[in-house]
Amino acid sequence: MTEHSTELDLELLRTGEADPAIARHVAGCAQCRDRLARLERDARALAMPLAAIEVPAECDRAILALARRRAGFVAEQLERRRRPRWLRPLYAAVPLAAAASIIFFVTLQRGAQAPQATAPLAAAATGDINRDGRVDIVDALLLARALKSDQPHDPAWDQNRDGRVDQADVDRIAQAAVSLQRRHP
Numbered sequence: 001m002t003e004h005s006t007e008l009d010l011e012l013l014r015t016g017e018a019d020p021a022i023a024r025h026v027a028g029c030a031q032c033r034d035r036l037a038r039l040e041r042d043a044r045a046l047a048m049p050l051a052a053i054e055v056p057a058e059c060d061r062a063i064l065a066l067a068r069r070r071a072g073f074v075a076e077q078l079e080r081r082r083r084p085r086w087l088r089p090l091y092a093a094v095p096l097a098a099a100a101s102i103i104f105f106v107t108l109q110r111g112a113q114a115p116q117a118t119a120p121l122a123a124a125a126t127g128d129i130n131r132d133g134r135v136d137i138v139d140a141l142l143l144a145r146a147l148k149s150d151q152p153h154d155p156a157w158d159q160n161r162d163g164r165v166d167q168a169d170v171d172r173i174a175q176a177a178v179s180l181q182r183r184h185p
Contacts, residue, residue: 140177
């Protein structure tokens with residue numbers, strides 16, 4: 001063998017798993033023997049328990065001082081991010097406002113009922129299904145719910161005058177509700 005052994009070959013030799021040809025080469029090569037001796041020394045150092053490694057006192061003090069400075073910096077940054085005291089009542093008001101809005105919308109949903117078959121012809125003809133005096137998205141929602149229910153459909157709900165009360169009528173009311181010119185169907 002004319003080439004020097006690789007690190008893997010030397011590690012295999014150190015653990016007793018190498019090919020006999022590698023062992024013969026290392027026995028005759030001073031450079032490979034030195035590399036094998038370094039591997040042996042490194043392996044012993046890695047196997048040494050951590051308690052046996054001594055940290056010099058000045059290094060230990062420097063690390064502790066650095067850790068204290070870093071902890072002080074982090075505490076200072078956290079203190080700067082702290083919310084002002086005058087905002088604290090608002091933090092309590094946010095969940096209350098959210099709960100109030102949920103209650104409001106639930107109440108609105110309960111109050112909005114499907115249109116009745118007895119709705120006046122004039123209100124239905126303008127798209128004001130719930131007869132509240134305006135055409136809005138709630139009217140479209142009520143008509144859509146009525147279409148999904150088993151309730152009989154009033155012919156006056158036919159907004160596009162095609163002879164059927166269907167999704168096209170709901171779309172027409174919704175379009176009128178969001179129109180910038182507030183046209184009625």
